[in-house]
Amino acid sequence: MDKQSEKLIDKTWSKETIMQVELGIVQNMFGSRTEEAVEGSISFARFLSLSGLNNDTYPLFLKLLEVENHWVIDTMVGKKDPFxxxxxxxxNNYLIFNAFKLLTKWHPGGIYPVTLSIVLGILQAAYASPKDGYKIYEVSINDVNNLGKHLNKETGQEEPNNRTILDIVDRLGALAGTSTDPEKEQMARQANNIRTYFFDKRKKMEDIIPQVLLVKSDYIAKETAPRMVFVN
Known part of the structure; x- marks a missing residue:
């Protein structure tokens, strides 16, 4: 075969074209809309978990959090503490930004509690020192509202996710009065207000958080079950 023919063949299926096809297949798999896609995501989650978490792989762990399927998440987490x-x-900025991005995307009740725990664990660690955390990522009022909307008064303050959210807003609220930055001050005050409204039985969360953010969903209703599950 001459070189010109080889070039024509290469143009038909270039590396870029093949990569686009591969990416499309992976995206469909992560969509987890079919049994086959869910099973593929479970296998990927298991492989990723066995490969280990490090600075090169953690974006893939974050990507799997977008897969709204508890079988996939359970496979990724295994026996580890999700928090x-x-x-x-x-x-870091990327990690915290994506945590708030996920909280914004999800409706209250619309995400598997273990998945929520993983994201809350990111923020709890990031704002263990609120001043240092704020230097990494400047939390906005919108971020705080999308965090607070996942509080569930019905399950009480001892429920693990509630307890963690309350801890995070308490730390963010501690930034009140520490700066002349009006946006930072408003954010901190809103964090304190959310915490206060949660504990006050006379008040409703929709009186402090925009009602549009409090529209509930059911993660179970959206899930597709796999035909079979690998058991360690």
């Missing part, structure tokens, strides 16, 4: 799953990674 500490990403604790080996030093808090």
């Amino acid at each position: 500490l799953l990403l604790s080996p990674i030093q808090p």
